[in-house]
Amino acid sequence: MPEPTLRAVSARAAAKINLHLGVGAPGPDGFHPLATVYQAISLFSTITVTPADDWSVTCQAAPGIAVDQVPLDETNLALRAAKLLAERAGVTHPVNIHIAKGIPVAGGLAGGSADAAAALVACDALWGLDRPDLAELAAELGSDVPFCLVGGTARGLGRGEIVSPLPDPGRYDWVLLTFGEGLSTPEVYGEHDAIYDGLARPEPDLPDALIDALAAGSVTDLAAALSNDLQEASLSLRPALASPLRAGIDAGALAALVSGSGPTCLFLARDADHAASLAAELTSYGEVLTAHGPVAGAMVVES
Numbered sequence: 001m002p003e004p005t006l007r008a009v010s011a012r013a014a015a016k017i018n019l020h021l022g023v024g025a026p027g028p029d030g031f032h033p034l035a036t037v038y039q040a041i042s043l044f045s046t047i048t049v050t051p052a053d054d055w056s057v058t059c060q061a062a063p064g065i066a067v068d069q070v071p072l073d074e075t076n077l078a079l080r081a082a083k084l085l086a087e088r089a090g091v092t093h094p095v096n097i098h099i100a101k102g103i104p105v106a107g108g109l110a111g112g113s114a115d116a117a118a119a120l121v122a123c124d125a126l127w128g129l130d131r132p133d134l135a136e137l138a139a140e141l142g143s144d145v146p147f148c149l150v151g152g153t154a155r156g157l158g159r160g161e162i163v164s165p166l167p168d169p170g171r172y173d174w175v176l177l178t179f180g181e182g183l184s185t186p187e188v189y190g191e192h193d194a195i196y197d198g199l200a201r202p203e204p205d206l207p208d209a210l211i212d213a214l215a216a217g218s219v220t221d222l223a224a225a226l227s228n229d230l231q232e233a234s235l236s237l238r239p240a241l242a243s244p245l246r247a248g249i250d251a252g253a254l255a256a257l258v259s260g261s262g263p264t265c266l267f268l269a270r271d272a273d274h275a276a277s278l279a280a281e282l283t284s285y286g287e288v289l290t291a292h293g294p295v296a297g298a299m300v301v302e303s
């Protein structure tokens with residue numbers, strides 16, 4: 001077994017958005033086949049792992065982020081990630097996992113998945129493992145976790161865990177409208193199934209227009225190609241989202257859509273200055289953040 005080092009190690013991972021989220025009919029395991037395009041954006045969780053006598057998790061919120069819904073028991077996804085890696089690598093030394101949370105919780109931004117990806121990378125470095133197969137462990141932890149390891153912009157197939165990078169040389173500025181009360185991902189998928197009950201659902205695919213827009217770095221073409229099959233279900237569960245989505249377009253956003261399973265609303269801006277002015281127009285609807293993408297995946301950082 002590798003000898004543990006005594007130092008603490010920090011790693012950070014980014015939130016994701018789905019530029020396209022195509023959802024098919026669920027398989028026998030209840031999971032939905034996806035054809036999605038993920039983009040990592042500049043909202044981060046930083047995980048610090050420190051050798052300790054027992055396994056534990058602590059969490060601290062960045063300004064504007066509410067962390068009361070983050071579990072501090074064995075269900076915490078970062079703790080599950082660390083324990084899974086320890087078990088597979090034969091490590092028996094517990095760690096404290098400290099989460100500095102900069103990603104809104106239960107917002108359709110893969111905050112828990114980002115924490116898990118960062119925990120894998122941090123523990124891998126702390127324990128001196130240098131394992132090349134973190135993606136396999138990531139897929140066991142959740143459908144979004146493999147993307148959070150990789151970052152950038154990538155297509156996601158299967159249930160979202162089969163990730164391959166896409167050329168994306170541009171920079172995109174986003175305004176995010178977030179809400180204190182999240183939406184449950186399984187409930188949103190369930191609502192999607194209820195809406196499509198009895199209706200045929202084609203196999204999901206990736207639109208060429210989106211891939212081309214990204215390759216060209218064209219913000220206006222990207223705006224025209226954004227789509228989310230879960231948006232209708234999110235709006236059905238949270239009808240109040242319709243009004244800020246409309247307000248964003250009225251204020252000049254190039255596009256407005258729900259992020260993944262929601263309820264975070266995304267607004268695409270022309271550039272960073274435009275994002276700042278759009279953000280100022282939307283403050284009456286919820287907590288407003290700005291971010292840009294694509295950014296890198298999970299990586300070790302200075303503590």
Ligand SMILES: C[C@@](CO)(OP(=O)(O)O)[C@H](O)COP(=O)(O)OP(=O)(O)OC[C@H]1O[C@@H](n2ccc(N)nc2=O)[C@H](O)[C@@H]1O
Nearest residue numbers: 030031032108109110142143144159185186189259260261
């Ligand atoms: C919808 C998406 C879009 O990227 O993310 P969020 O917007 O919630 O962050 C993902 O599909 C969420 O991924 P993730 O949150 O990792 O899901 P998992 O832990 O693997 O699964 C949680 C639950 O979501 C449902 N689920 C998830 C993925 C999938 N392809 N089909 C599903 O039906 C299942 O009910 C599953 O029990």
Ligand SMILES: Nc1ncnc2c1ncn2[C@@H]1O[C@H](COP(=O)(O)OP(=O)(O)O)[C@@H](O)[C@H]1O
Nearest residue numbers: 076077078105106107108109110111112113115
């Ligand atoms: N480290 C974590 N951070 C946030 N939520 C977590 C974490 N571990 C487990 N959870 C649970 O996962 C749920 C979904 O949170 P999150 O991953 O932020 O949202 P989403 O699935 O919408 O992207 C939360 O309600 C919470 O109960």
